[in-house]
Amino acid sequence: MTKGRMLRDILSGPGILVLPGVHDCISARLAERAGFSVAFTSGFGISGASLGRPDYGFLTATEMITSVSRITASVGIPVVADIDTGYGNALNVMNTVEEVVKAGAAGIILEDQVWPKKCGHFEGKKVIPMEEHAEKIRAAVLARGESGLVIIGRTDSRAPNGLGDAIRRGRAYYEAGADVVFIEAPESVEELKEIAAAFPGVPLFANMVEGGKTPILTARELGELGFKIAVFPLAALFSATKAIESCFAYLRKHGTTAGYGDMLSFKDFEEIIDVPKYRELEKRFGVPKG
DSSP: OOHHHHHHHHHTSSSOEEEEEEOSHHHHHHHHHTTOSOEEEOHHHHHHHHHSSOSSSOSOHHHHHHHHHHHHHHOSSOEEEEOTTOSSSHHHHHHHHHHHHHTTOSEEEEEOBOSSOOOTTSSOOOBOOHHHHHHHHHHHHHHTTTSOOEEEEEEOTHHHHOHHHHHHHHHHHHHTTOSEEEEOOOOSHHHHHHHHHHSTTSOEEEEOOTTSSSOOOOHHHHHHHTOSEEEEOSHHHHHHHHHHHHHHHHHHHHSSOTTOOSSOOHHHHHHHTTHHHHHHHHHHHOOOOO
16 A cells, blocks of 8 residues: 555544654654654755755755655655645646655645745745646646545645635635645634635645744644644754754753753664664674674
8 A cells, every 4th residue: 555545544534633744754753653643744844954944945856855755764654745836837746746756755735835935934925826726736636646645735825815815725726636725824713713614524734833823723623623634844843953952052061961861862862763673684684703
């Protein structure tokens, strides 16, 4: 069974699905170890972690797909990949989708921003014409073939054009073949309710960005409103950044990490990256000494 079909089976189950955002292989493995059944690659997180730059469209398609490929290979659970705008027109989208399927992704987010895009919770976003993005959705549906890839149609129209236009676009993208609708950055609980009411029976995606434009709700609250997927894309990145900053401040002050207790042991980290597994393989295939 493909990862896409695995994800479809999970989505067909009851309740809301919670996806942690991951930005590298370590965060993906930790998500799997924590018991999550699906993970989500954050474009914001990958840009920040790999380039040290904001989510302003600096990552190329090749860089993003390479990151996704490494992450999917590091875990056994399905991974939903943020592929921004698909990196061009409908033909470019087809190529991107084919490559993402080869990379092992179970689902994708495809957004309607003008390239270069911005984080959905930044100011100054612009969107392409609705029908142009609907065509990109149709192209993605064709390109996924028999993979079962779940396509999440995202609109960033709420900020520049208002919620009414965003809802209209969400409907158009669903009719074009998107499996899930994602209206980015609603600004109140009332707007979340309005979105849910506008899409009865349609799987909906909610993006919970700490400090962003959308109020942070629990998965249970979002499920009760009518959402099917709740993503917390940056919690891991923000937490890891704070932990590293704290560790480096301690090291700078004391000239040692002795006494700094808020870190994993060497042995615990070995478990996360499968050192015991590779030691066994080393024994199995190692060259005899002497």
